[in-house]
Structures are given as structure tokens and as C-alpha cells.
Amino acid sequence: MSQRITILPETLTNKIAAGEVVERPASVIKELIENSLDAGATDISVEINVGGRRRIRVTDNGHGMSREDALLSLERHATSKIKVDSDLERILTLGFRGEALPSIASVSRFSLATRETSSTEGTEIIVDGGRVRDVRACGMAPGTVVSVEQIFFNLPARLKFMKSAETEAGHVADVIARMAVSRPDVAFTCTNDDRELLRLQRSDLQRRLAQVVGRDSSLHLYPVTGNDEYATITGFISGPALARSGTQTIYTYINGRFIRDKVVQHAVMQAYRGVIDRGRYPVVALFVELPPEEVDVNVHPTKHEVRFRRQSIVHDAIQGAVEKVLSRSPWLVTPSVATYATSETTGQAYRERIAAAAQASLAIAPLAEHWPQPIKQLGKVLSEVVVSPADNVKVSEPATSFQPERLSTESAGYFSSLSILGQFHSEYIICQSDSELVVIDQHAASERVAYQRLKQQCLTGGIESQRLLFPETVELSFSEVAVAVRFCLDLAGIGFELEPFGGTTIMVSAVPRLVAKNDPILLLRDVLADLERFGTSGAFNDALESLLSRIACHSVIRGAHQLENRQIKELLYHMDHTDFAASCPHGRPVSHVVKLTELQKIFKRT
Ligand code: ADP
Numbered sequence: 001m002s003q004r005i006t007i008l009p010e011t012l013t014n015k016i017a018a019g020e021v022v023e024r025p026a027s028v029i030k031e032l033i034e035n036s037l038d039a040g041a042t043d044i045s046v047e048i049n050v051g052g053r054r055r056i057r058v059t060d061n062g063h064g065m066s067r068e069d070a071l072l073s074l075e076r077h078a079t080s081k082i083k084v085d086s087d088l089e090r091i092l093t094l095g096f097r098g099e100a101l102p103s104i105a106s107v108s109r110f111s112l113a114t115r116e117t118s119s120t121e122g123t124e125i126i127v128d129g130g131r132v133r134d135v136r137a138c139g140m141a142p143g144t145v146v147s148v149e150q151i152f153f154n155l156p157a158r159l160k161f162m163k164s165a166e167t168e169a170g171h172v173a174d175v176i177a178r179m180a181v182s183r184p185d186v187a188f189t190c191t192n193d194d195r196e197l198l199r200l201q202r203s204d205l206q207r208r209l210a211q212v213v214g215r216d217s218s219l220h221l222y223p224v225t226g227n228d229e230y231a232t233i234t235g236f237i238s239g240p241a242l243a244r245s246g247t248q249t250i251y252t253y254i255n256g257r258f259i260r261d262k263v264v265q266h267a268v269m270q271a272y273r274g275v276i277d278r279g280r281y282p283v284v285a286l287f288v289e290l291p292p293e294e295v296d297v298n299v300h301p302t303k304h305e306v307r308f309r310r311q312s313i314v315h316d317a318i319q320g321a322v323e324k325v326l327s328r329s330p331w332l333v334t335p336s337v338a339t340y341a342t343s344e345t346t347g348q349a350y351r352e353r354i355a356a357a358a359q360a361s362l363a364i365a366p367l368a369e370h371w372p373q374p375i376k377q378l379g380k381v382l383s384e385v386v387v388s389p390a391d392n393v394k395v396s397e398p399a400t401s402f403q404p405e406r407l408s409t410e411s412a413g414y415f416s417s418l419s420i421l422g423q424f425h426s427e428y429i430i431c432q433s434d435s436e437l438v439v440i441d442q443h444a445a446s447e448r449v450a451y452q453r454l455k456q457q458c459l460t461g462g463i464e465s466q467r468l469l470f471p472e473t474v475e476l477s478f479s480e481v482a483v484a485v486r487f488c489l490d491l492a493g494i495g496f497e498l499e500p501f502g503g504t505t506i507m508v509s510a511v512p513r514l515v516a517k518n519d520p521i522l523l524l525r526d527v528l529a530d531l532e533r534f535g536t537s538g539a540f541n542d543a544l545e546s547l548l549s550r551i552a553c554h555s556v557i558r559g560a561h562q563l564e565n566r567q568i569k570e571l572l573y574h575m576d577h578t579d580f581a582a583s584c585p586h587g588r589p590v591s592h593v594v595k596l597t598e599l600q601k602i603f604k605r606t
């Protein structure tokens with residue numbers, strides 16, 4: 001009988017584990033900083049040479065380790081952070097796998113020096129490619145210093161994948177920035193070849209963000225707070241002015257841990273729909289606090305991914321908290337108009353006032369049959385669009401688009417408080433405030449107002465469904481069927497009536513009227529896929545919103561159009577009572593501000 005199977009030696013299993021956890025210098029640094037933070041450090045310094053390829057050293061002032069613990073910490077599956085099975089259900093530390101140190105030590109020339117505050121001397125352990133070479137006493141300050149030289153020297157395949165020193169240094173700085181945002185109470189420094197990459201003093205979140213994303217950018221950040229019995233959401237988000245082309249400035253944290261999660265990212269981007277262009281991303285630092293047993297972080301060795309027990313609740317809580325801020329377009333309120341950015345208390349009062357105004361405008365929004373004239377027209381266009389291809393939508397008479405509802409003089413929203421100078425090119429409204437010239441795109445503005453009303457109408461009137469003359473059968477995957485069954489009632493709420501038809505086939509007997517002509521089955525599949533992935537129906541909302549914005553666009557002032565002063569006033573008034581007033585439903589800006597100081601610069605008056 002032959003024996004083919006052997007148990008691998010530990011140096012090899014550590015190398016295999018390293019393959020998962022240690023991808024590049026930045027991942028080593030992430031693990032080491034996590035350890036420092038778990039050890040209660042308040043000062044962490046990172047030194048790298050040649051982007052970390054030659055040397056990495058992380059020094060902290062945390063609680064350190066005894067000689068015995070230091071030796072144990074290099075063993076596989078040795079950890080001080082969990083003890084019994086049930087601890088896995090409620091992880092409160094960043095680490096818990098007991099894998100990082102042995103993995104890193106197995107693919108580098110490694111040394112660990114550590115001292116507990118209560119001890120007079122430290123312990124230094126030298127490891128070479130996973131083999132302990134020396135253990136000795138050493139003099140050092142309390143805390144821990146880990147040094148990693150010649151990473152992957154014994155793993156040539158990995159070595160080949162390392163990039164230039166600059167690229168690796170960039171990744172290192174990114175990793176530190178992410179962790180630093182989550183812990184503004186900890187000081188971080190980083191040098192590459194003795195050149196300083198980062199120096200972050202202890203401070204608060206807003207200042208830390210300013211240090212990480214830039215001071216100018218930080219002036220355009222707005223606080224987020226959301227609190228229900230399940231999740232607490234805090235942080236800062238940007239308006240459209242800071243839109244970037246990549247997702248790297250979206251920092252999201254679950255219970256203090258930086259994560260890249262599809263559900264969380266989707267929730268954030270859903271909230272930004274219509275506020276920034278597609279393919280652009282905001283600056284966001286969001287902290288979601290959940291009971292630890294609601295999140296599983298034991299998903300991937302790098303711990304960047306998590307699973308939520310109640311995914312859709314988390315998704316909607318995040319989307320709701322971000323939308324709440326964006327819907328008020330806080331960036332329209334410059335410090336010269338209200339001291340939003342400078343004073344927390346007045347900012348708060350102002351935000352509350354705006355929220356109250358928005359609330360009031362919703363409260364007085366009439367029911368479908370009582371909509372004022374323009375909305376009735378929109379309703380007409382709405383039914384036209386259902387029966388005609390969208391591009392041939394008839395344009396209703398635009399001049400009467402704005403009817404006063406209740407123009408009260410005490411409404412001092414941003415737009416109403418501007419004084420009107422006139423109209424330019426019959427397309428732009430020119431206004432001024434104390435120290436600003438404000439140019440408003442009248443089409444974009446009226447489109448936004450019309451869109452909100454349409455949407456409101458859709459919400460209050462429910463979403464109409466249309467019976468199919470010949471019900472359609474649709475083949476689904478097993479998981480799609482399960483989702484269809486689970487969300488059967490929600491799907492009916494948005495107009496889809498489904499019945500089981502045996503096996504993985506379902507019968508569709510009604511579809512939402514608005515999309516009846518636009519391949520509703522394709523939409524149904526998208527909705528099911530979305531429900532499966534995120535537990536919410538982003539796809540349906542997407543389709544609905546793009547349809548509504550197309551109708552809104554065709555139903556209001558288009559091209560050049562002379563407006564009377566009264567009509568401009570009405571438009572400005574409505575803008576103040578519209579959510580997301582700063583951009584049209586396609587994400588284009590509604591207004592542009594030229595500051596007095598900018599003009600003075602142009603005319604060399606300064
Ligand atoms: P984990 O962090 O998952 O427990 P690691 O291999 O990263 O696994 O670390 C093993 C153990 O070594 C930790 O549980 C901790 O007790 C100890 N340790 C590691 N780094 C430090 C540090 N910087 N300061 C104090 N203790 C540390």
C-alpha cells in the first residue's frame with residue numbers, strides 16, 4: 001500500500017497562509033497597524049525603504065508583550081483576541097485569526113522587539129524565512145517594533161508581482177490613510193527612504209479627514225448622522241463639487257474596520273443618484289456601528305469583506321442617512337449666506353430650518369387629483385410616454401410651468417433669498433447675494449422641480465400595474481425563484497404580479513404600467529438580481545427614476561425662453577422646496593456661483 005498524503009511542515013503552511021494575507025508591503029503594514037491598534041497604541045510610526053520592498057518597520061507605543069507571549073505570537077493560530085467558538089460571533093478587535101505574524105515572518109527576514117510597560121527590558125526575536133534564529137533581551141521603550149526586510153525573498157513568484165517603489169509606497173500611504181481616518185485619536189507618521197509621506201497628529205474626525213483628503217476638499221464635507229435601534233451611522237460626505245473618477249475616496253467602516261463591500265458601496269451610490277454624474281464618485285467617510293453579532297468578519301483572510309445578517313436593513317439605513325443630507329443640498333448654503341461650515345450650532349439650526357421647510361412642502365403637496373396645473377400636464381405626458389417611444393414624447397406648453405402654490409414672504413431659503421438681476425440669453429437666470437453672482441440654468445432648475453413632483457405623485461398614488469393580456473412565463477435560476485417568493489409582496493407593490501408555475505418557472509400576470517412598453521421582463525430580472533445581491537430593488541428605482549427624469553425634462557421650459565420676473569420668483573421659491581435642488585435629475589448642476597473675490601481677482605482689484 002502506498003502512502004501519498006503527508007502533513008505539510010509548518011514553514012510551508014505559513015507560506016501558504018502568507019499567500020492569502022500578505023500580498024505586498026501595504027498588506028503587511030495593514031496587519032501590523034491592526035495589531036498596534038488592538039494593543040491600544042496612540043502613536044504609530046511606519047518607516048519603509050524602497051516602497052517597503054527592502055524594509056518595513058512599524059513602531060507602536062501599545063501594551064507590548066511578555067517574552068512568552070512574544071514567542072507564542074509567532075506560532076500559527078496563536079492569538080490573544082478570541083478564546084472560544086462563541087467569540088467568533090462578536091469580534092470587537094481588528095485581528096482574531098492569529099495568522100499575520102507567522103505568515104509575514106515566513107516570507108521575510110523578520111524581527112519582533114517588544115516590551116510591556118511593567119517590565120524593565122524587552123525581548124527581541126529574529127526570524128529568517130519562518131525559522132527562529134535568535135531570542136534575546138533588549139533595551140527599548142515600552143511598546144512593539146516589528147521589522148520586515150526583504151519581503152518575499154524566498155517566494156520568487158510573489159516577488160515578481162511587486163511594482164515599482166513609488167507604486168508600493170502609494171499603496172502603503174493609502175492603507176495608512178484608511179486606517180488613520182477610522183482612528184483620529186491615534187497619531188500616525190510614515191516615511192519612505194527618510195522622506196515624510198504622512199504626518200497625522202491626534203485630532204478629531206473632521207480635521208483628520210482634512211489632512212487625508214486635503215484642506216480645500218474638507219470644506220465641502222457635510223456631517224451625516226443616522227440612528228435607529230439597529231444601526232448607528234456617522235461621518236462626513238461631500239457634495240457634487242468633489243466628485244472623483246474613482247472609488248478610492250469612499251471610506252466605509254463597519255464597527256471601526258475599513259471594508260470594501262458591495263452592499264455598502266451600492267447604498268452610498270444609490271443615495272448619490274442624480275446628484276453626481278454616473279461614473280463619478282464622492283468623498284465619503286461613513287462609520288456604521290452594528291451589534292457585533294450582526295456582522296460576520298470571518299469571510300476572507302484580509303478581513304476587507306463582511307457579511308451582514310440583515311443586509312437590506314443596513315443598506316437602507318446607509319442610503320437613508322446619506323440621502324437625508326444630500327436632499328438638502330447643503331453645499332448651496334455658502335458661509336456668507338449662513339454659517340453652516342463655521343459654526344456647529346447655527347449650522348444645526350439652519351439644517352433644521354431647511355428640514356422643516358422641506359417637510360412643510362411635502363405636507364402641503366396636494367394629492368394626485370388636486371395637483372396644480374403643471375402636474376396635471378405632466379400626468380398627461382406621463383401617459384403619453386407609456387404609449388409612445390420615449391424619444392417622441394410630446395412637449396407640453398412650457399410657459400405656464402410654474403404656478404404659485406403659496407408664496408409666503410417668510411420663506412427665506414437659499415434661492416428665494418437671492419435678488420434677481422435678470423435673464424441672460426433667455427436661458428439663464430442671473431441673481432446676486434451679498435457677495436456672490438449666481439447663475440441658474442432655468443431648464444435644469446425647472447426640471448428638478450417637476451421631477452420631484454412626479455416622483456411624489458408616483459409615491460402617493462402607488463405604482464400602477466398593467467395586466468398582461470397573455471401572462472408570460474419566465475424561467476429563473478433557483479436563487480432567483482427563492483428571491484421572487486420572498487419578495488412577492490414587495491414586487492406586487494411595484495406592479496409585478498407573479499405566480500409559481502412549477503419548478504423554476506414563474507408566471508408574470510401584471511407588470512408596472514410605466515414600463516409596460518420597455519421590456520418589463522428584463523426589468524424584472526434586473527430587480528430580482530438586485531434583490532438577491534442587495535436585498536433592495538435598486539434596479540427598479542433606477543429604471544423608474546430615469547423614466548421620470550425623461551418625462552420631467554420634456555415637460556418643462558426647454559431652450560431659450562423669456563421669463564417674467566414673477567415666473568423667476570416662483571421658480572426660485574419652488575427650488576427652495578425641492579430636495580436635491582442643486583442638480584437636475586441627470587446630475588447636471590443647476591446653479592453656478594461667481595464670488596465677488598473671484599471678480600476682484602479678474603479685474604486686478606486685489
Ligand atoms: P491576531 O492579530 O489575529 O491575533 P497576529 O498574528 O497578528 O494575530 O498576532 C498574534 C498576537 O500577537 C496577537 O493576538 C497579540 O496578542 C500579539 N501582538 C501582535 N502584535 C502586537 C503588538 N504590536 N503589540 C502587542 N501585542 C501584539
Ligand code: MG
Pocket residue numbers: 031034035094095096098100101
Ligand atoms: Mg493581527
